[in-house]
Amino acid sequence: MIPFFSRWQAALGFALLSATAPAAAQTTAKTDSINIRKIYDQALLHGESYENLRQLTGKIGGRLSGSPQAQQAVDWGKVTMEKLGLDRVYLQEVMVPHWVRGAKEKAQIKPAKGKGIDLNVCALGGSVGTNGKLRAGVVEIDTWAELEAMPAEKVKGKFVFFNRPMNPTFIETGRAYGDAGDQRRRGAIEAAKKGAVGALVRSLSLAHDDFPHTGTMAYDEKVTKVPAAALSTNGADELSHLLKADPGLTVELEMACQQLPEVKSFNVVGEIKGSKYPDEIITVGGHLDSWDLAQGAHDDGTGCVQSMEVLRLLKATGLRPERTVRAVLFMNEENGTRGGNKYAELAKAAGEKHVAAMESDGGGFTPRGFGVEGDPAVVAKVQQWSPLFVPYHSEEISVGHGGTDIGPLKGQVKALIGYECDDQRYFDIHHTAADTFDKVNRRELELGGASMASLIYLISKYGL
């Protein structure tokens, strides 16, 4: 059993605010409160985001830039938006990288004595292949200083094994991800500088399990490109354990991944024209591409269907926005941000006036609020609306980070807004084969779309 009548009185927060405000402001606040309630009711009673996500993840699945599935996702996004009866649905052409994994990767620990031990690995996105089997010794590295201090002859011809775990004491898992992510991003470069033949990187996860986590990595054109693979956290623990007893062990890695020529692709854009200020634009988006290992459900199918749902909610509630609202399904967030760059470039070229841009790319979990990047006065204006979100437990509005795809709009827009939700489970499944539709809860997804639509509604009414 659970409490029956728990926290709903939190809504009183808003009443208290209103009580001290002038009568006209009270009426406006009341209208906003009622309209936001309409948005949530519409989302919870008639939401379409969950069924849209089922289609995107189930019928198309993983959709890495340049893949046939990415193109199917573009077609699907366009058709799905067209059904919403918007003022305009269109594509923005953009060239994207085309990296392919090839056959499933294989790896084995080869101890000095005894049988090989299979390791769960996957290529990091963008890695070169191994050109057959690549077998070498292993040096484990926990800090960059360790690698720097190490004589080149100890590294030469070996794999560098980056095994610094995500820090579980960070309450926000995104911070832990950022903190440990340098190993994945720079590992292959720094390893190769010391003469290593490859990089093995502990997966960016706080869970202890067998899923390797892919994700983008970088090369430096001045440094030899060596293959880079992620090990599952269990695999990394095992390799580390075995290395202590048997420093001479080797690892054999086989990866067939490669970079193919660039491919033409698209952002998908849907638009409701503003009734009063059609030239002032508010963008809301997620990314349509996903890693290839699973279905790209939380990353970022949820952001896509929520962004489309924002438009549907505004239409279905009759809350026609005073400013233009655009949902954008960005292409190529995962390994290039070409779609985000193209969107900002076209906006600039057309001399568009952008008010705000919002991104949902942290999973489709229960909403917490928003992180706002902008001038202090703009942040303060958004924060003033926080009491309206108290009844929905979505009132955390803080100085924060917008997102990768809307980032290129910086300087052209007053606020970059990141939709923020509970992130405790996100990195357990992020970039793995486990990022599937069944991990998404319908209500959590719908509440997120409603909270995004509510803030978009307020910005469209009051500007920033």
Place this chain on the structure above:
Amino acid sequence: MIPFFSRWQAALGFALLSATAPAAAQTTAKTDSINIRKIYDQALLHGESYENLRQLTGKIGGRLSGSPQAQQAVDWGKVTMEKLGLDRVYLQEVMVPHWVRGAKEKAQIKPAKGKGIDLNVCALGGSVGTNGKLRAGVVEIDTWAELEAMPAEKVKGKFVFFNRPMNPTFIETGRAYGDAGDQRRRGAIEAAKKGAVGALVRSLSLAHDDFPHTGTMAYDEKVTKVPAAALSTNGADELSHLLKADPGLTVELEMACQQLPEVKSFNVVGEIKGSKYPDEIITVGGHLDSWDLAQGAHDDGTGCVQSMEVLRLLKATGLRPERTVRAVLFMNEENGTRGGNKYAELAKAAGEKHVAAMESDGGGFTPRGFGVEGDPAVVAKVQQWSPLFVPYHSEEISVGHGGTDIGPLKGQVKALIGYECDDQRYFDIHHTAADTFDKVNRRELELGGASMASLIYLISKYGL
């Protein structure tokens, strides 16, 4: 990808509070802030609640009052607490009801024409059996007024089918549960008053799936006891749909459940004596019994392991409480509250001085805060500590409901405190075969235990 540096600046809230307080208060607040950080670090780095839950759910599983598994859970709880090196671990004897489900329930819709259609059903807890197969027509009821207005001859000899869904527009799912729960609790009584032979009740769930949800129901000794079963939400939708086309259809139900004689059982209590005020007692608990259909993971294995973890965290951080802290694993919350009643009765008889009681029985999901039941001054005192929880996103402290097991302490204690966490997923699995260990996320569970321990630490230091 996701934002790297999102909301941690929320911690500033606490700094702002401190800035306006006198120097001594600032120092105290700083000490508390540091100690709470210690508690969280200990939980996230060395937490034992998750492994304890794995044992309870995996080795013992479902543990309805009176069952051999409930006794195993008592033994396990005692041994597990004894390992914590507490000042005292003991059992409180209590007689509990012993209801058994018997063979798996069966039900079929028998249309006027064509084959029978299987229905996913389970007996409601406490129901009488059907004594073989029970076949009868069905009248669907959505409101109590409908049933009241219906002539007895339309109901006589039939099943009353209570099909009012949980209301998805309530943001807190617990409210929706409370709102629709009267059908499960009173359905069999009201149906029998009109001459019905049984009650079929739509499962209390916001999900659309095939799991029937059990849960306790009541009889009135003056009214004939008729069997009561829960239908899965999909099953209820199907029955409702078929009834519209074929009002003469029948349902055949077979349930072998029965009430056996009462059984001796126990609450399990572990205690750390207060260093300054050993006679002032703070209780923290969950319930050890669970429904029999699954493992009782979120309901309420998580509350049990979190309550034990509170004691472990206080010991491991060296934060010896100034008041006595007791973890209680209550027996028989689900169908009798005998353990909760016994605990309050013994406390009263012994003339114990109780300061506060906290209960975790809403699942082991990401913490949100606490609901406090008590005099306004007491609630305000707890709310003063809210800024300390901001860095952990657990600062929602509102007027609320304590919980079923601590409820009987009302009048003997200053505050009844309900631990509150994200509840969007809870009722999807509540009282079903899906309430299993794999639905619990380690970090979410650990964050909950840490937030409970932090509030207990503050109460143990400052009193209420």
